Amino acid sequence: KVDKVDKVDKGDKVDKGDKVDLKRGRLNYSYLLPAGEEVLEVWKRIVDREKTLQFPMTFKWKIGVGEVEEEIKLFQKLIQALPTDTKLRLDANGGLSFEQAKRWLQVTDETPMVEFIEQPLSPQSFDRTMDLSINYSTAIALDESVSNLKQLEDCYHKGWEGIYIIKAAIAGSPQRLRRFFQQYSIDAVFSSVFETEIGREAVLRLAAELSNPSRAVGFGVHHWFE
Numbered sequence: 001k002v003d004k005v006d007k008v009d010k011g012d013k014v015d016k017g018d019k020v021d022l023k024r025g026r027l028n029y030s031y032l033l034p035a036g037e038e039v040l041e042v043w044k045r046i047v048d049r050e051k052t053l054q055f056p057m058t059f060k061w062k063i064g065v066g067e068v069e070e071e072i073k074l075f076q077k078l079i080q081a082l083p084t085d086t087k088l089r090l091d092a093n094g095g096l097s098f099e100q101a102k103r104w105l106q107v108t109d110e111t112p113m114v115e116f117i118e119q120p121l122s123p124q125s126f127d128r129t130m131d132l133s134i135n136y137s138t139a140i141a142l143d144e145s146v147s148n149l150k151q152l153e154d155c156y157h158k159g160w161e162g163i164y165i166i167k168a169a170i171a172g173s174p175q176r177l178r179r180f181f182q183q184y185s186i187d188a189v190f191s192s193v194f195e196t197e198i199g200r201e202a203v204l205r206l207a208a209e210l211s212n213p214s215r216a217v218g219f220g221v222h223h224w225f226e
Contacts, residue, residue, distance in 0.1 A: 030058040030216040035065040056085035058216035064095030088222045091118040094144050103138040119143040133162050141165050163187045181210045191218030
């Protein structure tokens with residue numbers, strides 16, 4: 001289980017005039033990988049392009065697209081190929097059944113490289129998602145369940161102690177979001193919704209201020225436009 005973390009020290013904010021550079025800024029990025037066999041080649045291209053980075057890389061891979069056992073076989077190939085210090089996030093987009101989620105968690109509990117599974121079940125299955133978080137050691141992150149501030153507040157007050165994926169561009173008022181973070185200490189990962197360049201810079205400033213500094217932010221998506 002991942003314990004709740006203290007909020008980022010206020011002295012560590014990024015000034016409004018700062019531009020958060022994609023490769024050399026203060027934030028570490030998680031890079032989005034495609035579903036299917038293509039993943040085995042795409043990760044190599046990303047590593048080659050980002051080879052000047054001074055920290056281990058984090059990737060996010062979409063699951064719940066194909067048949068579970070076939071995806072698990074591909075997953076095993078992927079983790080064998082990735083550098084051993086890599087962190088890997090698995091994103092189901094709420095597309096797994098309860099039994100499929102349990103099958104994945106059986107596998108990931110034996111795979112230290114996996115940082116967390118993101119939204120294994122639909123937002124309507126909060127109680128079952130809570131059961132999974134209790135019964136398996138792999139961390140679970142909520143995404144679609146906390147897509148706006150009301151949902152974020154609701155899940156917090158219902159007792160969610162796992163990770164929260166924050167898509168600030170669609171979450172609502174930045175001021176209310178800041179107040180929430182000032183009031184409550186949560187393990188938050190800020191993530192992209194393919195914002196415009198201006199929107200991206202604004203969200204990255206907020207991420208540098210509020211996101212858990214020990215986790216990569218989900219903004220490694222620029223390679224999808226190349």
